[in-house]
Amino acid sequence: xxxxxxxxxxxxxxxxxxxxxxxxxxxxxxxxxxxxxxxxxxxxxxxxxxxxxxxxxxxxxxxxxxxxxxxxxxxxxxxxxxxxxxxxxxxxxxxxxxxxxxxxxxxxxxxxxxxxxxxxxxxxxxxxxxxxxxxxxxxxxxxxxxxxxxxxxxxxxxxxxxxxxxxxxxxxxxxxxxxxxxxxxxxxxxxxxxxxxxxxxxxxxxxxxxxxxxxxxxxxxxxxxxxxxxxxxxxxxxxxxxxxxxxxxxxxxxxxxxxxxxxxxxxxxxxxxxxxxxxxxxxxxxxxxxxxxxxxxxxxxxxxxxxxxxxxxxxxxxxxxxxxxxxxxxxxxxxxxxxxxxxxxxxxxxxxxxxxxxxxxxxxxxxxxxxx
Amino acid sequence: xxxxxxxxxxxxxxxxxxxxxxxxxxxxxxxxxxxxxxxxxxxxxxxxxxxxxxxxxxxxxxxxxxxxxxxxxxxxxxxxxxxxxxxxxxxxxxxx
Amino acid sequence: xxxxxxxxxxxxxxxxxxxxxxxxxxxxxxxxxxxxxxxxxxxxxxxxxxxxxxxxxxxxxxxxxxxxxxxxxxxxxxxxxxxxxxxxxxxxxxxxxxxxxxxxxxxxxxxxxxxxxxxxxxxxxxxxxxxxxxxxxxxxxxxxxxxxxxxxxxxxxxxxxxxxxxxxxxxxxxxxxxxxxxxxxxxxxxxxxxxxxxxxxxxxxxxxxxxxxxxxxxxxxxxxxxxxxxxxxxxxxxxxxxxxxxxxxxxxxxxxxxxxxxxxxxxxxxxxxxxxxxxxxxxxxxxxxxxxxxxxxxxxxxxxxxxxxxxxxxxxxxxxxxxxxxxxxxxxxxxxxxxxxxxxxxxxxxxxxxxxxxxxxxxxxxxxxxxxxxxxxxxxxxxxxxxxxxxxxxxxxxxxxxxxxxxxxxxxxxxxxxxxxxxxxxxxxxxxxxxxxxxxxxxxxxxxxxxxxxxxxxxxxxxxxxxxxxxxxxxxxxxxxx
Ligand SMILES: Cc1cc2nc3c(=O)[nH]c(=O)nc-3n(C[C@H](O)[C@H](O)[C@H](O)COP(=O)(O)OP(=O)(O)OC[C@H]3O[C@@H](n4cnc5c(N)ncnc54)[C@H](O)[C@@H]3O)c2cc1C
Ligand code: FES
Numbered sequence: 001x002x003x004x005x006x007x008x009x010x011x012x013x014x015x016x017x018x019x020x021x022x023x024x025x026x027x028x029x030x031x032x033x034x035x036x037x038x039x040x041x042x043x044x045x046x047x048x049x050x051x052x053x054x055x056x057x058x059x060x061x062x063x064x065x066x067x068x069x070x071x072x073x074x075x076x077x078x079x080x081x082x083x084x085x086x087x088x089x090x091x092x093x094x095x096x097x098x099x100x101x102x103x104x105x106x107x108x109x110x111x112x113x114x115x116x117x118x119x120x121x122x123x124x125x126x127x128x129x130x131x132x133x134x135x136x137x138x139x140x141x142x143x144x145x146x147x148x149x150x151x152x153x154x155x156x157x158x159x160x161x162x163x164x165x166x167x168x169x170x171x172x173x174x175x176x177x178x179x180x181x182x183x184x185x186x187x188x189x190x191x192x193x194x195x196x197x198x199x200x201x202x203x204x205x206x207x208x209x210x211x212x213x214x215x216x217x218x219x220x221x222x223x224x225x226x227x228x229x230x231x232x233x234x235x236x237x238x239x240x241x242x243x244x245x246x247x248x249x250x251x252x253x254x255x256x257x258x259x260x261x262x263x264x265x266x267x268x269x270x271x272x273x274x275x276x277x278x279x280x281x282x283x284x285x286x287x288x289x290x291x292x293x294x295x296x297x298x299x300x301x302x303x304x305x306x307x308x309x310x311x312x313x314x315x316x317x318x319x320x321x322x323x324x325x326x327x328x329x330x331x332x333x334x335x336x337x338x339x340x341x342x343x344x345x346x347x348x349x350x351x352x353x354x355x356x357x358x359x360x361x362x363x364x365x366x367x368x369x370x371x372x
Numbered sequence: 373x374x375x376x377x378x379x380x381x382x383x384x385x386x387x388x389x390x391x392x393x394x395x396x397x398x399x400x401x402x403x404x405x406x407x408x409x410x411x412x413x414x415x416x417x418x419x420x421x422x423x424x425x426x427x428x429x430x431x432x433x434x435x436x437x438x439x440x441x442x443x444x445x446x447x448x449x450x451x452x453x454x455x456x457x458x459x460x461x462x463x464x465x466x467x468x
Numbered sequence: 469x470x471x472x473x474x475x476x477x478x479x480x481x482x483x484x485x486x487x488x489x490x491x492x493x494x495x496x497x498x499x500x501x502x503x504x505x506x507x508x509x510x511x512x513x514x515x516x517x518x519x520x521x522x523x524x525x526x527x528x529x530x531x532x533x534x535x536x537x538x539x540x541x542x543x544x545x546x547x548x549x550x551x552x553x554x555x556x557x558x559x560x561x562x563x564x565x566x567x568x569x570x571x572x573x574x575x576x577x578x579x580x581x582x583x584x585x586x587x588x589x590x591x592x593x594x595x596x597x598x599x600x601x602x603x604x605x606x607x608x609x610x611x612x613x614x615x616x617x618x619x620x621x622x623x624x625x626x627x628x629x630x631x632x633x634x635x636x637x638x639x640x641x642x643x644x645x646x647x648x649x650x651x652x653x654x655x656x657x658x659x660x661x662x663x664x665x666x667x668x669x670x671x672x673x674x675x676x677x678x679x680x681x682x683x684x685x686x687x688x689x690x691x692x693x694x695x696x697x698x699x700x701x702x703x704x705x706x707x708x709x710x711x712x713x714x715x716x717x718x719x720x721x722x723x724x725x726x727x728x729x730x731x732x733x734x735x736x737x738x739x740x741x742x743x744x745x746x747x748x749x750x751x752x753x754x755x756x757x758x759x760x761x762x763x764x765x766x767x768x769x770x771x772x773x774x775x776x777x778x779x780x781x782x783x784x785x786x787x788x789x790x791x792x793x794x795x796x797x798x799x800x801x802x803x804x805x806x807x808x809x810x811x812x813x814x815x816x817x818x819x820x821x822x823x824x825x826x827x828x829x830x831x832x833x834x835x836x837x838x839x840x841x842x843x844x845x846x847x848x849x850x851x852x853x854x855x856x857x858x859x860x861x862x863x864x865x866x867x868x869x870x871x872x873x874x875x876x877x878x879x880x881x882x883x884x885x886x887x888x889x890x891x892x893x894x895x896x897x898x899x900x901x902x903x904x905x906x907x908x909x910x911x912x913x914x915x916x917x918x919x920x921x922x923x924x925x926x927x928x929x930x931x932x933x934x935x936x937x938x939x940x941x942x943x944x945x946x947x948x949x950x
Contacts, residue, residue: 037887037927044893140468160893168883179886238940239445239901240418240465257896258418258465262940274759275932277578284944293468295941298445300901302943303932373619373741377660378546378634380536397633399536404633412722413618419870423721425618427867429625430529431522432606432751434868434901445901447937452524452571 005031007206013043014334016210017166022346024173045305047263048159053126053151061360069340076339086165095154126151142292186221191325209328223322230306235263239298317361403436403448418465495596500528502790503602505805507566533632576933591945598812605748605791614717623653623745639740644668647747651697668712677847684844756931764924778811800838857913866907868900880918
């Protein structure tokens with residue numbers, strides 16, 4: 001079947017869905033192409049923080065970009081709720097980073113100070129807090145907690161409901177979403193792209209690669225260098241509890257439904273997304289040190305997801321110079337950056353050029369590294 | 373609702389079901405003990421508070437969640453009774 | 469961002485402790501006919517064997533409580549000869565050299581074939597060269613209006629209470645559904661002193677079954693048993709309503725009545741207890757968590773692990789036998805358990821393939837009549853479509869997360885959804901404590917019927933450990949030094 005569209009977005013996770021939804025907001029009728037039910041889909045396995053307090057020491061552009069998205073999440077959530085009736089579960093009560101040793105505390109203090117120094121005055125609002133202040137926020141902290149950081153701008157969403165809402169709103173605005181549509185090849189010319197799947201051939205003047213780990217091979221077909229690799233992260237979720245943790249912490253939080261999410265590890269394991277039991281043990285042990293009441297609480301599920309990681313952990317935003325009209329949008333914090341992607345990145349795609357503030361995230365930075 | 377119709381041999385134990393002392397055969401599970409002494413719901417769901425009772429009695433459905441000896445959300449159909457065991461209904465989500 | 473977790477030193481620590489664990493040549497999960505027979509056979513072949521089961525005593529579902537029951541004079545009359553036959557198998561098992569771990573849940577088998585167990589002494593782990601999954605079957609979920617009310621349980625649940633605790637329901641009981649077990653359990657309840665007020669049988673599918681009839685009647689014992697039960701129930705005055713449809717259970721806080729349509733008219737029965745049943749399906753969560761490949765069995769409307777002739781799964785060193793590999797009944801489970809044990813012995817080069825083939829030939833011959841009867845039963849008792857996938861929108865499909873049929877259907881029709889895992893993400897089906905056991909097949913059927921494709925094309929949930937609930941403190945436990 002042959003189809004034409006205003007734009008093709010490849011991917012079906014949070015990054016693709018946010019950009020694709022953003023394109024429909026600007027009046028485009030894009031096609032979004034996703035793989036099947038079982039795929040490397042980090043959007044289904046993440047920890048769902050909308051987080052700023054630790055983002056981008058040494059890279060102020062990243063700090064500002066994360067903060068912008070965090071600021072715009074309430075707007076995105078409200079808009080999606082009114083368009084689809086789905087509550088994305090966005091909460092912005094502030095978030096805590098927990099330190100379990102003096103060493104962790106010293107390291108975190110350094111990060112917080114550097115970020116404050118690199119932010120415009122008054123923009124960075126996280127601060128280190130004492131154990132006593134931590135206990136005032138969450139009395140459930142255990143004796144091993146020595147202190148931490150608190151940032152009023154941090155929050156969480158329900159990533160699964162957000163994904164569902166973005167995709168619904170996208171379809172409702174005239175976008176077409178095709179699952180089970182793995183892209184096998186791309187024929188590229190400037191502002192003219194034809195993408196092949198097993199059952200369809202789709203042409204459009206704009207192409208956005210937002211396929212997570214799939215961006216690397218797809219990028220090669222349109223002259224984009226996207227050196228992403230998988231980094232495995234495991235998460236544990238417990239049975240539902242009555243509300244106990246009012247604030248999220250970097251590695252432990254209570255969901256709106258009541259379950260406690262415990263994450264998240266980092267492991268180089270290639271494309272292997274099976275669970276490493278030793279990692280589960282370590283996560284569980286650390287969670288119990290942080291909140292001793294968790295020891296008795298029942299585990300319902302554990303899973304491993306593959307993060308989409310660039311060599312320097314920052315996003316890759318680029319337009320192909322060989323084939324203008326082809327963009328790549330990839331990052332490892334697709335939840336936090338969801339609003340920025342929906343509102344700002346989509347606009348850049350429509351405008352036909354990326355704004356200067358995203359210049360820091362060009363994939364040309366990796367060429368430079370390679371030449372050294 | 374459930375009555376003992378075959379008396380398999382074996383000891384009898386004292387347990388406390390929803391605050392009431394009962395004696396039950398040692399071959400009972402906590403869920404069986406509950407069904408033998410109570411009618412109707414043995415738990416309320418954590419989401420809507422709907423009444424539920426054991427459904428499969430073989431460990432797959434998790435409708436038999438009970439508070440046993442103070443520990444909430446135990447799978448009652450897989451826990452054999454023990455002397456002095458306190459078995460209570462599970463009311464909604466676990467509290468900590 | 470640097471990791472705060474010392475994952476790599478943790479990995480080293482884990483390895484060291486694992487090496488000191490007790491290791492067996494064969495580890496069997498499940499003490500039903502398949503697991504017991506495999507254990508007895510493996511031990512006779514000299515394999516160091518362990519058998520792990522979550523129940524307090526051997527027997528599995530069919531022979532539940534058989535040791536205690538066989539000592540009671542009423543058991544044979546109430547439960548019948550098929551049940552009593554289990555006593556002998558359990559005796560052989562007790563006399564064998566198999567190490568038996570009762571009251572022990574296997575909540576994870578890791579990539580190195582270590583079994584992680586939660587038992588009376590907390591969490592332990594054991595290693596195994598070969599693993600046999602004999603986790604049996606569970607009753608197919610029967611998602612009809614009102615099925616979540618107290619006062620509704622499965623027929624198997626009532627049977628389990630009777631076998632293991634001698635407990636029978638009092639008051640007015642109605643059984644509803646289909647499948648060969650429905651009548652057996654009705655008869656057992658009747659013999660135990662409380663005959664059901666009625667048995668509501670859904671339509672049987674003789675048209676689909678007729679082709680298999682000749683093979684079925686060539687397995688005379690199945691025919692004799694089935695007809696015998698009907699006659700026994702009729703003699704005792706139990707009403708059997710056939711061709712019943714649109715069954716619904718009414719009540720506010722407990723079941724009070726059951727309604728159904730028969731011969732075009734709606735009828736109603738007052739009830740104290742409704743017992744539902746529509747056949748059994750493989751209990752595959754452990755196999756799924758090991759990522760064994762599964763296939764759709766269209767005749768049985770269920771997924772089962774893909775096995776080859778030696779009963780091996782797609783995962784090296786993991787075998788599957790009994791009803792968890794496809795429903796065949798207790799006798800077939802026992803025979804396949806024995807075959808699996810010979811294959812496990814061959815896989816670790818304890819016996820030659822020739823010896824295995826010689827030993828297995830007579831077992832295969834004995835197996836044949838049992839397999840012959842199955843296609844007829846599967847077709848004749850095929851679950852009606854509206855029972856596989858509820859038509860009414862407000863029927864609860866996922867009991868744990870209280871997700872209704874309409875919500876699932878709406879996702880399929882109003883926005884694309886590639887399969888049950890994305891569905892899980894969108895509406896939380898299968899995210900509760902039962903981990904999809906009670907909603908998985910219904911979600912798949914709903915998606916398949918709405919899209920007009922086979923459930924096999926839809927696929928199934930990905931299942932990950934722990935497959936049984938454990939406390940976080942138990943998850944944190946390292947393997948114990950032995
Ligand atoms: C409720 C019910 C009632 C039935 N009643 C009858 C009947 O009256 N007559 C009849 O002919 N057939 C009956 N059947 C069918 C019959 O049970 C099967 O044909 C037969 O038991 C299959 O044997 P098996 O060894 O494969 O499995 P099972 O007998 O089911 O044995 C499996 C065993 O594995 C254990 N197990 C499962 N997972 C784990 C784990 N993770 N860790 C530890 N242990 C585990 C279970 O506790 C169980 O003991 C019934 C089925 C069910 C579900
Ligand atoms: S009654 Fe189903 S798990 Fe206990």
